[in-house]
Amino acid sequence: MLFGAPQYLVSGLTVGATYGLTALGFTMIYNTTGIINFAQGEFVMLGGMLSVVLLKAGLPLPLAILAAVLCSALAGCLMERAVIRPVGRAAPVNLVIITIGVSILVRGVVMLIWGKDTFALPAFSGAKPLRFLEASVQPQSLWVLAITLLVLGALKLFFSRTIHGKAMLACACERKAAALMGISVERMAMFSFGMSGFLGAVGGAILTPITLTSYDVGVMLGLKGFAACILGGLGNPFGAAAGGLILGVLESFGAGFISSAYKDAFAFIVLLLLLFVKPTGLFGGPKSDRV
Amino acid sequence: MLTLTNLDISYGRIRAVRRVSMHVDAGEIVALIGANGAGKTTLLSAISGLLRPEAGQVVFDGRDVTRFAPDKIVRLGLSHVPERRLVFKPLSVADNLLLGSYTRHGKTPRSVLDQDLDSVYAMFPVLRERARQPAGTLSGGEQQMLAIGRALMAGPKMLLLDEPGMGLAPTVCRDIFKRVLQLREERGLTVLLVEQNAKSALAVADRGYVLETGRVILQGQSAELLANRDVQRAYLGRDKSREE
Numbered sequence: 001m002l003f004g005a006p007q008y009l010v011s012g013l014t015v016g017a018t019y020g021l022t023a024l025g026f027t028m029i030y031n032t033t034g035i036i037n038f039a040q041g042e043f044v045m046l047g048g049m050l051s052v053v054l055l056k057a058g059l060p061l062p063l064a065i066l067a068a069v070l071c072s073a074l075a076g077c078l079m080e081r082a083v084i085r086p087v088g089r090a091a092p093v094n095l096v097i098i099t100i101g102v103s104i105l106v107r108g109v110v111m112l113i114w115g116k117d118t119f120a121l122p123a124f125s126g127a128k129p130l131r132f133l134e135a136s137v138q139p140q141s142l143w144v145l146a147i148t149l150l151v152l153g154a155l156k157l158f159f160s161r162t163i164h165g166k167a168m169l170a171c172a173c174e175r176k177a178a179a180l181m182g183i184s185v186e187r188m189a190m191f192s193f194g195m196s197g198f199l200g201a202v203g204g205a206i207l208t209p210i211t212l213t214s215y216d217v218g219v220m221l222g223l224k225g226f227a228a229c230i231l232g233g234l235g236n237p238f239g240a241a242a243g244g245l246i247l248g249v250l251e252s253f254g255a256g257f258i259s260s261a262y263k264d265a266f267a268f269i270v271l272l273l274l275l276f277v278k279p280t281g282l283f284g285g286p287k288s289d290r291v
Numbered sequence: 292m293l294t295l296t297n298l299d300i301s302y303g304r305i306r307a308v309r310r311v312s313m314h315v316d317a318g319e320i321v322a323l324i325g326a327n328g329a330g331k332t333t334l335l336s337a338i339s340g341l342l343r344p345e346a347g348q349v350v351f352d353g354r355d356v357t358r359f360a361p362d363k364i365v366r367l368g369l370s371h372v373p374e375r376r377l378v379f380k381p382l383s384v385a386d387n388l389l390l391g392s393y394t395r396h397g398k399t400p401r402s403v404l405d406q407d408l409d410s411v412y413a414m415f416p417v418l419r420e421r422a423r424q425p426a427g428t429l430s431g432g433e434q435q436m437l438a439i440g441r442a443l444m445a446g447p448k449m450l451l452l453d454e455p456g457m458g459l460a461p462t463v464c465r466d467i468f469k470r471v472l473q474l475r476e477e478r479g480l481t482v483l484l485v486e487q488n489a490k491s492a493l494a495v496a497d498r499g500y501v502l503e504t505g506r507v508i509l510q511g512q513s514a515e516l517l518a519n520r521d522v523q524r525a526y527l528g529r530d531k532s533r534e535e
Contacts, residue, residue: 166382173380179362182362183393
């Protein structure tokens with residue numbers, strides 16, 4: 001019955017890591033601005049696509065990925081500055097719709113420039129699978145997990161040790177007071193978009209050697225990341241990362257044990273079930289305020 | 292130190308403050324009293340740059356700061372302790388205080404910041420005891436102390452205090468007002484104090500302004516205002532004419 005379970009676990013965690021990074025991107029922007037950024041998936045796509053393009057242009061792989069990730073982070077900042085800030089104090093719903101517009105635009109531009117083909121990226125250190133328990137693990141899976149952990153660790157340090165990280169948290173929990181401390185809420189919003197661009201692109205770039213990439217991978221990855229973020233409890237960074245991993249594993253088990261035809265459906269079925277039972281997500285406590 | 296000239300402030304079409312002029316001299320404690328919705332908080336928000344006034348002028352320390360962003364105003368030495376305290380609840384007390392010094396971070400030597408932190412802890416020892424606790428777990432009075440301490444960490448010359456006594460037990464409230472006096476004595480701080488509780492505000496203030504539906508309707512020395520019949524009737528819950 002459980003034959004293949006370790007295998008599914010490993011592949012689930014690998015994909016889940018990218019969902020988790022995408023979900024973290026959602027969380028980051030939601031916490032500082034209250035917006036759900038539906039262009040988040042496009043950052044993931046940009047991370048993969050730009051890496052491919054830059055590699056083809058002759059950059060060595062690590063450099064290509066680094067540059068791709070930085071470009072995506074820049075794209076995030078640019079997005080905030082160009083289309084979110086000018087709208088100013090519009091209702092979050094309007095801003096959310098703007099982000100959907102941005103995602104369609106980005107997807108269209110990438111398709112026009114680089115076409116509808118699917119692209120691959122070489123694995124970071126060979127493709128010879130390693131044996132681990134009963135599972136054969138691609139070295140790339142280890143890279144994905146290691147880099148994800150590294151990014152999570154760095155984020156944790158950023159938020160708990162640096163004044164800028166704390167300032168971002170302050171914006172998230174009490175925006176008005178943050179402004180009164182002299183924290184520029186606008187700059188923090190831009191920074192959060194840049195950071196989400198960075199996180200999404202890292203997820204996209206490290207996953208591409210396994211799952212390939214094309215102009216439209218962002219749609220599904222973005223939705224899954226969003227699902228992960230709701231699963232973990234919207235606004236909770238730890239929940240977002242955990243939600244991503246859980247979602248990836250569930251999906252992989254569902255595909256392995258039930259049917260791979262419904263692979264994409266599992267994520268959303270689980271999400272729906274959870275929302276019926278616990279609308280605040282797995283790690284989101286009930287909202288209560290002391291007055 | 293702070294001069295407001297003919298300020299008009301609106302929320303959309305609703306004019307919340309009309310042609311308000313007032314001034315606070317260096318070293319003074321000035322009370323701004325008025326009922327709920329009189330425009331007190333709106334006025335403070337305009338001074339600290341959260342709202343843009345439609346017309347009029349705000350001059351702080353000799354500079355026209357009317358359309359300055361909040362961070363610039365904090366840097367000039369005007370700190371605002373907001374209504375309902377608005378501490379960063381999930382963050383620790385120490386982090387709240389650290390964020391108070393955000394504008395000075397990297398510009399002011401570490402030793403000065405540490406000294407300021409020590410002096411805040413000396414003034415509010417309970418904050419030192421609870422330094423590692425999330426701010427949301429503090430009592431109302433402690434949160435008020437934290438909000439004041441956080442504002443002091445910016446190294447201000449002047450404080451805007453919005454309803455520091457709101458929702459606090461009378462003894463706690465008195466303690467907070469005592470600290471306001473102490474702030475002036477020890478640091479020479481200038482204070483603009485907004486209160487609904489006119490009696491306790493005027494007890495510590497040198498002068499006062501009475502705001503009603505967005506206009507200044509009365510001003511004067513605290514003692515004069517306390518003795519004023521209209522003030523007594525409207526804000527001190529006492530009606531001499533009926534008592535007689």
